[in-house]
Amino acid sequence: VDLTHVERQQVEPAGLMLSSKPQPCTRSPRVHGSMRSVLRKLVQTNIASPAHASAPVTAAMKKLEEIEFDNLTLRTLPVDDSYNPNTRQVPGACFSLVAPGKVDNPQLVAASPEALSLLDIDPSEIKRPDFVKFFSGNRPLPGSQYAAHCYAGHQFGYFSGQLGDGAAMYIGEVVNSAGERWELQFKGAGPTPYSRAADGRKVLRSSVREFLCSEAMYHLGVPTTRAGTCVTSDTRIVRDPLYDGNAIRERATVITRIAPTFLRFGSFEIFKPTDSQTGRTGPSVGREAEMLPAMLHHTIRTYYPHLWAEHGGDALAASHRAGNEDAWHPLYRAWFGEVVRRTASLVAAWQAVGWCHGVLNTDNMSIIGVTIDYGPFGFLDAYDPNHVCNGSDDGGRYTYKAQPDICRWNCAKLAEAVKWALPERIAKAELAVYDEEYRRTYTRLMRAKLGLTKQEEGDEGLVADLFQLMDEAGADFTSTFRTLARFPMDPAADPSAARDTEDALVSYCTEPEVLAAQRGSRIPPQNLTMLLQLAQRDPALLAQLGATPGMIQEEAERHKASEKLRAMSAQDKARADRTAWAQWLTRYGERLGREVAAGADPAARVATMNATNPRFVLRNWMAHEAIQAAEGGDFSQVQDLLELLRTPFTTENEDASFRAAVARGRRASEPSAVAAPASAEEAAAAAATAPIATSRAAQAAATGEGGGDDYDAAVAGRAE
Template identity: 50%
Template sequence: MASFKASLGALLTVGSARPRLYGLPLRSSALCSAWAAAMEPAPRWLAGLRFDNRALRELPVETPPPGPDGAHSAPRPVPGACFSRVRPSPLRGPRLVALSGPALALLGLDATAPEAEAEAALFFSGNALLPGAEPAAHCYCGHQFGQFAGQLGDGAAMYLGEVCTATGERWELQLKGAGPTPFSRQADGRKVLRSSIREFLCSEAMFHLGIPTTRAGACVTSESTVVRDVFYDGNPKYEKCTVVLRIAPTFIRFGSFEIFKPTDEHTGRAGPSVGRNDIRVQMLDYVISSFYPEIQATHASNSDRVQRSAAFFREVTRRTAQMVAEWQCVGFCHGVLNTDNMSIVGLTIDYGPFGFLDRYDPDHVCNASDNAGRYTYSKQPEVCKWNLQKLAEALEPELPHAVGEAILAEEFDAEFERHYLQKMRKKLGLMQVEQEDRALVARLLETMQLTGADFTNTFYMLSSFPVEQQAPGLAEFLTSLTSQCASLEELRLALRPQMDPRQLSMMLMLAQTNPQLFALIGTQANVTKELERMEQQSRLEQLNPAELRRRNSDHWAAWLQEYRARLDKDRESVGDTTAWQAEHVRIMRAHNPKYVLRNYIAQNAIEAAEKGDFSEVQRVLKLLESPYHSEGEAAEGPEPTGPEGEAGEQRSYSSRPPMWAVGLCVT
């Protein structure tokens, strides 16, 4: 044990030196395994992990070119391969931020074990390799903001290998932020504390909300730093390098199949493996046999390949439609819905500038870099459908164009609508299916938009709605509900002008004098949005707080009357209304979360962690593991509170965001 701790201490304090064997940089899996066996301390807590790296056996892997130390991670095209062998770059003084017990349990690990903290800091930082791990970076391409970007790949993530568990499951482990790879381009392959905490917390939050997602097992920070210009405004600062252990069945994505794309007519870029249909077939065989075994079993004959590809694409389409429907029902905005951020198995993947809706706004943009609003909340379903179209194109000729188009037309909209309405009925406690349900939901969202209602809290509070016509407490409920609507101050701040008045004036003049040039510049959507903001601001100036509350109350009273009439239909169809009422409330509380990872909650945890206090990250993680109302819990009662805000007050984790959070910017 003493020798283990001594070796552990040495590796935890390693600087930028790279591990070598006999003076040569490590380049192959054999050398990695040899070095791991000869130089690294044997894990204890992690000793039970058994790797079986099927992806590297069944898909082509590039061997890094010869050269000096660091050549393996030199930016370069990687033709004819799905992976390139890499190695993590050690960090100085790695330190554990948090472990997710439920995620690590997938691997058969107990996060409370005595050795867990030390070994997580060592092995999940990339400072040491686990026996059997074979680090590699995945090659993929992608359409980013609608334009083909050519080769992208794992620029800041590394495949470690696939762990087979005692229960027969197989999980791919990945380190995000472990150093440069051939796909890092001009970047350094690092992630920082703030972005890593956001990804770590949201991966787990989404799982506990019941949404398909990749998982996060650990977050490890360090004393190593990199320079980042957070807002791209010329004010860079040093930030701590941090690594997240990600867990999923696979991290293969739509863009993985775009490496074969010929030169794009708009961008002039091409994939690195153009013409290699043999690799496309190889990858398709691997993905279907590994992650869609039922389809493989049904279409085992080689003469049935088109039908197999069609069945595969149909299932990917369904899973993607269901996933984005789940997003819409909890108010989740992904932020960067490029084809390289779309999982081939229908999981939410790559948490960057995401956000959960606070004030309901269908045009909400959570990514400050999305100037054109391509990935607004309301556009997410159509963008996912567009991405599926690009996947279908990437699967040709294995999936004929006409077949892919037909499947997408048949499946996506219908599956999205079915799943979305099914979920929304549960959120509203509706147990029967009625034709008017879609319109009821649409009018609810319209009311939420008109009143600036908080998305999460409004749905949560509806479970307390007194459904009886003469039930006491209706006035109090209406008051509570309207308290979740935005104040005049919040609305004025949220709807403040985004364009310089002189710029807007010039754009309007250009639209009148030279509409062709105006259309070419591509700012029409921005100008239209700005004019809408000005109109909304003008209307707000004519209101006082009392008038706003009265207006909001009228809007909600009208919708609640419609909602009660719909509930009456359900209640009249059952014999035991008391049992119906109990089941109605139970269903609503099981599908309307009380807690989501609001930006201000994540920001408070980040600011504490940047000062060396990780307790808030751990507290928020624990809270997000139980986002729904618990049986026996009072609907209203004492709630856990977060750290003090700017004004010194403590806020409940289910509170609407404080005023300072309205201006939070995530890129």
């Protein structure tokens, strides 16, 4: 039974002077060989296996000229049709009509036939010589109409006023042969009225990352926008990748994104009156009476049709009279509650795969509960609840552990945004379901990750202690959970397998000097001492610096832990890690024993865990090497990586990878032991699951940092 997509079906709904820069990954891989050879080997193996082949496309496929556009959103919501491309405030409109800019010599980096099939596009169309013209903005698709969305938002906790699609463009909506409505969108196709001082373009680095991660998240079972194409060009744009004054000319690149809609929380914040902290207002303040009902009705009728039907939306609209707005409250309340539940479920799915968004501003929150706007995102390598993947998040607002609370805060801001239609007291009653939904979904996912089918009171404690161990040991998130499927349900009956699992888990823990560098205080020691003294003498002055005594104390604890790690040898840490794992695995084994006593099937447990815990995620080093090759004109590594990410739960060649991990674990804590080096097969299989140490420059390139990339708008918003 192919359980690859079980989790998707379950998860989908129906400042202080801190230097929170992304840290190098956990350790250098003990493998050799190029990325190209590793991916080729794995991809060829996976494609050859029918169990991991994509589901055949059965819909009626069409040529590009036959795609059926039905641009309902532009017909329903207010549109600025001036075609004025100049940066400006746009009151009274949800969209502005625009035109994409053309690029020189467009070239296809990669395409996702699966994503394009949502639009009924025949895969053979990708091979057309003029395919790239349609998906670079050089030639319009028949029936398309380009527009940029006007929205506002809270960025890093502060209201920033009008934001909008500064680099994205609505292309149109396609109703496919199955009756599904999909919005097609460009990203990087040129300036719009919302581009501010930017050029509306994107570089190859950030475009490849978003393209790959969108598809990777889909195959991981996480609700997400899709990516159809990635097209680069010979048009050059100037960027300063490291903000060090060394600007370079990079390839202008355009991707296409696909989702039912790209409406977001910020879409409804355009009516916000003057903010008391920032002094900014939404562009359509004062127009909520005429615009907000139309926006809500379009959103609910189109993307929540079950709620519209259940609450008699058509009848309400037909009989609506001014002054009878209360009649809509039950429908609005049901809709808001569903948005809250979908958002809570979504962030639980992020946490379960160890994924950080990086820029969880309200304008980056989907109104239908899918992942949107892939900027400085990152999958966890070594588990670190305080991990910050966004180099511009100096205050650590968007850490991995903060994501559930931040998304709840964002839901509260949505409640404020629609208060003219739904009183806040009613909306906030629905907001109370967020924590319950998050905990329910997260607990279910964690039980699946550990192969537990029965509920026990102590399960949350078992999970919490596992994460504490992983935090202290710097255990690799993805590889740790994947390896736990190897642990026998009856350890006493199979001590060899239990020991091998323990060895492998030790191998995925971070060496002390690397962990010390990652986990140390983000404040220089001499500054930290002064701030600790200031926290005792003058907390008010400390607050003016954007800090609290608690924050400074936390930094002091980080410094203390880092110094302790620096004093530890690699062998001592490996032995400590082994002891910690042995203790936790004993408890886990006892818990599994109770599963067996209740009739659990060991084979089904392994299948469930392997269908829940991915073997492959988009690690930064993998993206970085593919991007480097693409910048040199070789797009095959991006294409190979896309193929690999399509089968994240594959078990092909996994035994070789596991054997290599076991050998590393034994060598780590037993330095006197002589172990044979990993074979070429083991090395190749291990490479794609191992983190890799990178320089700061390489990390910046891998995460897409630099002028003009996806979080520039957030930086600019704060700078203003």
